[in-house]
Amino acid sequence: MSLSNSKYTFKFNTSIEKIGQTVWDDLANGNSPFCQYSFLHALETSGSVGGKSGWQPFHLLIYQNSEPVGILPLYKKNHSYGEYVFDFAWANTYRQYGVNYYPKLVTAIPFTPVTGARLMLDIKVDKQQLLPVLCKEIMAQLAVYGMSSMHWLFVEQDMSQLLHEHSQVQRHAVQFQWFNRQYSSFEDYLTYFNSRKRKSVKKERLKVTTQGIKVVRLHGEDLTSEKMHFFYDCYKQTYLKRSGHDGYLTEAFFQQIFRDLHHNLMLVIALKDNQPIASALFVFDQNQLCGRYWGALEDIDNLHFECCYYQGIEFCIERNIAKFNPGTQGEHKILRGFEPIYCYSNHSLKELAFHEAVERFIEQENTQIEEYKNNAEKLLPFKRSEL
Template sequence: MSTPETRATYAVSFCKAMADIDRDEWNALALPAATPFLEWEWLNLLETSGSVSMRTGWYPVHVLVRDAERLVACAPMYVKGHGEGEFVFDHLWAEVSRRMGIPYYPKLLGASPFTPATGYRFLMAPDQDERRLCLVIMEALEKLCAANALSGISFLFVDPRFAAILRDLGMRSWLHQGYIWDNPGYRSLDDYLARFGSLARKNVKRERRRLRDQGIQVRLYAAPDIPERLFADMHRFYAATNDKFGDYGCRYLTEEFFDALPGLPRNRVAFVAAYQDENPDPMAMAMLIRKGDRLNGRYWGATRHVDYLHFELCYYTPIAWAIEQGIRLYDPGMGGEHKARRGFVSIPTVSLHRFRDPRFEHVFLGNLPEINSLERDYINELNALLPFKRGPGP
């Protein structure tokens, strides 16, 4: 890759492995961030487990910025030879590029792999000029692209403040629909359901009762009190769910990834498990990742289909636990309109893009306003399905 670039006292370099970066230096910048998915332990685990590698099409080129010896900014970056595992579905753009005779891959990507959760940004020391450092990094990334024939730069599921800065530096916003559950201070799950219309509230209670009537019990295990065997169980459920979707699945995480999850910082991981009758083995599981007052739903699976089981493990039990724990925001992940009908508000999420070839950049920018307008319409349509008595607000 290209050699380090300098601007004033800043020196920008690229690193091909998190293991080669000092954990404490990186985390000094990552731990204050709201998202857990930019922390050294998470990113390093993806690489050391073999989930992120040349073999899987994710080649790390993490950016580091130093002022003298001090690390003042960093960010996970990857060279991608395909568009899989991103959850920003740019296959259409890749096809347009192919028809124009312009290579779309390889490309340079800023993201936390396989993680459709808002929060990506350049991590920076609080005493630095944020806009200036962003400009320094973007100049270095553009030179990296030119030196290595990369088609352009993209950032996925971007933090809103970071997005505003990079738009000023020439990046363009592509909107995507996402979900969020907001807790204004509920006292219990019943308190939350009291906001629902009567029919919607009765449906939720009926769904939960149907599971109990079948002898299904649901338990939530939070770190550090998670039984060790559940980590291996979670891998089996994750693999089975992704295998079910075939080419549309996202099976990148290895068994080694789940085996090493207990090494994440304390209180990051939680599991929701369902059991039937006296069977000690779970029939279904969901995985949650927590940081502070934010909760993220990640993966789920079941040994067999049971009506409403997915809703209980991925929505109702996590929401009840979030209320108990004082968690403010719960991002349940991507999905269809069934989330809206259970109270998850649709919101715009943002990816940022810039392409080196001016012909393709022209086509992209020419179509982006209409694409974003259609996505806003879709968000409004989903929010029209919300079950609340009066709108999505508190």
């Protein structure tokens, strides 16, 4: 469906293929691998989104004078899973009042709690001028399609602030991320820890090696089909043990990104007696490493910390990558040097009474989140002189 508003024309698309790789990647130029056509296309063609997944593509293509100038990855959602910004309580409140919360509209990278660009624009577009028109158009679409609300997830801070100025309520959350302050090696990094915490990390890493574990990092052309199959077995088995299902992402998804995005992937494999027993998959570019998927066929003390955190830190130091996002939640990351940072989402609900109630809830929650972040900062392992 295509709608116009003076300078801009908006077209919503039920698959990324309807936009096409050339247009998408031209507009997503310079953004993270998660925003690229290959990643999002793999989600759709593999069945990880679409179908019965509860994620229905509804991507927005923005035109200016008949020329594509912007994209916004959008999904109609029939549930709140795979988002990592939790609104189950809001859905329950709707249900109590006999009102449908689902479907709702979300801009996000499915199953990926990584802050990044959502609205991706040609450099000639005036974002300040576009945003009020865009927000009005999206609210109109909520009414047309019977959706309750619009949610912008893991938005960059400056964009979140702009959205807040256009009645998209800003919500805070905390993640733990590692920052590369020009460390020359992992040992150099540990010199910034206080003595007790430094000894603790060294003990954890030593315990892995004394159990006969060897850990290797692979990327690029080393990511063979055989390695992918092993990784997927680990991923699936871990989900089955923890959640009773195979995981949100299909084997076909991993096959496709191993083929099309291997230059942006790093795979850690742990071996015992030369047999692989665990693996962790990371996505990276020149700016950031993101730890995304982990699985193990055998329980080994501290192996998760080694594969998912310490190997990632070493990789960033070796490649001079500025930051490392190991995934959402997990206070145990603090003691290993991952610092609490804010991440942002923005929300607008069609029904005014519900919107105002959510706004009050978020205002109280943001105060609690601020206190949580301040307390977490006090637990960091660095020497006081380094804080």
